[in-house]
Amino acid sequence: MKQMIITGNNKLSGTINIGGAKNSVVALIPATILASGISKITNVPHISDCEALIDILKVLNCTAEFKDDTLTVDTTKLTNKLIDDYHSSRLRASYYFMGALLGREKYVEIYIPGGCNIGSRPIDIHLDGFKALGANITHEGNKYILSADKLIGTDIYLRIQSVGATINIMLASVLAEGTTVIHNAAKEAEIINIADFLNNMGAEISGAGTDEITIKGVEKLKAATIKVLPDRIEAGTYIILGALCGDKLCINDIIPKHLEALTNKLKEMGSDITINKDNIIISKVNNLKPINIKTLTYPGFPTDIGQPMSVLLTQCKGTSLFEETIWESRMGHVPSLNKMGANIKVNGMNAIIKGPTKLKGCEVIATDLRGGAALVLAGLTAEGTTTITDVEHILRGYEDIENKLTNVGAKIELKEI
Ligand code: EPU
Numbered sequence: 001m002k003q004m005i006i007t008g009n010n011k012l013s014g015t016i017n018i019g020g021a022k023n024s025v026v027a028l029i030p031a032t033i034l035a036s037g038i039s040k041i042t043n044v045p046h047i048s049d050c051e052a053l054i055d056i057l058k059v060l061n062c063t064a065e066f067k068d069d070t071l072t073v074d075t076t077k078l079t080n081k082l083i084d085d086y087h088s089s090r091l092r093a094s095y096y097f098m099g100a101l102l103g104r105e106k107y108v109e110i111y112i113p114g115g116c117n118i119g120s121r122p123i124d125i126h127l128d129g130f131k132a133l134g135a136n137i138t139h140e141g142n143k144y145i146l147s148a149d150k151l152i153g154t155d156i157y158l159r160i161q162s163v164g165a166t167i168n169i170m171l172a173s174v175l176a177e178g179t180t181v182i183h184n185a186a187k188e189a190e191i192i193n194i195a196d197f198l199n200n201m202g203a204e205i206s207g208a209g210t211d212e213i214t215i216k217g218v219e220k221l222k223a224a225t226i227k228v229l230p231d232r233i234e235a236g237t238y239i240i241l242g243a244l245c246g247d248k249l250c251i252n253d254i255i256p257k258h259l260e261a262l263t264n265k266l267k268e269m270g271s272d273i274t275i276n277k278d279n280i281i282i283s284k285v286n287n288l289k290p291i292n293i294k295t296l297t298y299p300g301f302p303t304d305i306g307q308p309m310s311v312l313l314t315q316c317k318g319t320s321l322f323e324e325t326i327w328e329s330r331m332g333h334v335p336s337l338n339k340m341g342a343n344i345k346v347n348g349m350n351a352i353i354k355g356p357t358k359l360k361g362c363e364v365i366a367t368d369l370r371g372g373a374a375l376v377l378a379g380l381t382a383e384g385t386t387t388i389t390d391v392e393h394i395l396r397g398y399e400d401i402e403n404k405l406t407n408v409g410a411k412i413e414l415k416e417i
Contacts (some may be wrong), residue, residue: 002395004388004402006379007411008361011284013247014408018235018254019045019399020069020228023304024190026093027167028197028226029053030100032073033062034174035201037223044071044228045399048392052090056083056097075223082109085142089114091396095123095164098146099171102135108146116368116393119328125162129169132156133176153178153217161186161297166213167194174203176217185213188298189258193229200224232258234398235280236305237373239263240312242282243271244381249408252279261301262309265291269316290318290355295325307333307374311381313353314342322351333371336364340378340386361386366393373398380410389417 020043030053032039044050044066054064054071061079065072080101088094092115101108115121127137127144133151137144153176158165166186171194173180185191187209195208201224204216235254242249243266256263256275263280266273269291272283290313295303303326313320314337324330331346338344339362343354361384366372372394379386388394391414394401402414 001389001417002391003415003417004376004391004394005413005415006361006376006386006388008380008382008384008386010245010380010409010411011247012241012245012249012380012408012410015250015252016238016404016408017252018230018238019043021190021193021231022047022049022233022397023163023188024193025050025228026053026091027096027190027194028228029057029071029073030093030096031171031194031197032223033057033060033075033078033100034104034171034198035221035223036076036078038072038074038076039223040225041071041073042069042225042227044069045231047395047397047399049091049093049396052087053093056087056094059083059087080105080107083111085111088112091115092121092164095126096168096171098126098130098144099168102130102146102148103151103172103175106148106151108144110144112142112144117332118330118368123164125158125160125165126168129156129165130172133172133180151176153180153215155181155183157183158185161211163188163191166191170194170198170205170213170215173215173217174198174205174221175219178217180215180217182213182215183211185211186297187211189229189232189255193226197224197226200226230254233302233304235259236262236302237308237377237398239266239280239282240305240308241377241380242284243288243312244284244315244377246283248281248283250279250281254278254280256280261299262305265293265301288312288316290316290320292321292323294323297326303327303330304370306330307370308377310334310344310351310353311337311374311377314344314355314357314359315381316355318355320353320355322353324349330371332367333374336375337378339364340382358383360384363387363389366390369393369397376401380405380412
C-alpha cells in the first residue's frame, strides 16, 4: 500500500512533460496480438495499467520488453489461454483482449474486466457487436466464452457512443470477411491512434475520429510500429493545477486541439492561459468566474477531467455546477474535498460547488483514478499537509507523478505503508 504526503500552497513553475495516453496504450498493447511478429509501441507511459496488460501478454505466451518509453512485443509464440480472474480484474482495458483474440483466434475465454468504481460498467454494446459479427457468447459465472467459425463484416449501430465498444469492434472486425461499418461510433482521439496502428499493420480502416468507421476485412496483419498520442487527460489535470497554483507552469508535449473543451472553459473563467503549438502555459489568477461544466463524449468536456476541474471550481467566486453525464458515481472524491474545507453539495450525478473556499490539508482517501488526481490538486492548493491513502488508483494512470510535480516545485512524497 502506498500513501502520498503533500505539503501544499506552493507556487509551481517550470515544465511538465506529458506522456503517452493511458486510454490509447491500453488498447494498443492488446492490438499487437492481431499479428504474429515483433511490434513496437513508442511513447509508452510507465503506469501500472501497462504492467497489468503486459502480464496478460505473458499469460498468452508473448513477450514484452520496455526500453525507456518503447515497448517491444513479440507475439510469435502466442498461445490462446484463459485470461483468469486475477489478470482480467486488475483493470478495465483487459476487455480489449476479447476483441483482439476473437479477431485473431476466433476463440476467447476471459473473466469480466475490472476498473475504477465509477458506476455500473456494462459491456453489452461490445458483446452485441461481437454477436453481430457472428460470435457465439456464453458465460460460466464470471467467465465469458466467445467463439466463432468465422466473423463476417456487417453494419453495427452503437446505442451509446462507447469508446471501448468502438475500439473492441474495430479489433474484432479487422480480420473478418467483408466490410464492417460502425455507426454512432465514439470520436475520441485515442480511437484514431488505434486505427492508425491497425492500418500500419495492414488493416483497411477509414473514418476513425468520425461517428462512422468503415473496416474492410483483410486476411492477415503484420507486426508494426506506432507512437502513443499525448495523454490529454494527464495534460488537462496539470493544466488545471496551473490555474490553481501555477506561476507560468508549462504543460508540454501536448496536442492543444484535443483540450479545447477544457481550455475554452478556462478562458471563460478568466484564466491566464497561453496556448502554443505543442504546449500550454498557465498561471494562477484570483477571482476566477464560476462556470457550469457538463461532461460529454468527445469533443465535449471529458468526463475524466470533471473531477480535477471540480477542485478549481472550489476556488471560483460564486456558484458553479458540475454535471456528470457518463458515469453514475464520479463524485467519490467530494467527501474528501468537503473534509478539506470545500462547499460542495452532490445531487445524484450533479454537484453544486460554492466558492471560493480555503482548502486545508488533512487525511483523505483516493476512491478512483481521477478522483484521486483531484485530491492531489486539492492537496497542492491547500494550506498544510494532506495525506492521501489508496494512491494505487492514481498510479494506474499518472506516470511518475511524484517526480513530475517535484520538478516544478511541489512538496510531495510517495511512501510505502
Ligand atoms: N456503456 C454501456 N454498455 C457498454 C459500454 C458502455 O452501457 O457496453 C455505457 C457506460 O456505462 C458509460 C458510457 O456507455 O455510461 C460510456 O462508456 P464508454 O464505453 O465510452 O467507456 P469505456 O470505454 O469503458 C473509456 C475510458 C474511461 C473514460 C470513458 C469515456 C478506457 C480504458 N477507459 O471507458 O476512462 O471515462 O472511455 O471517455 O479507455 C479513466 O481514464 O479514468 C476512465 C474511466
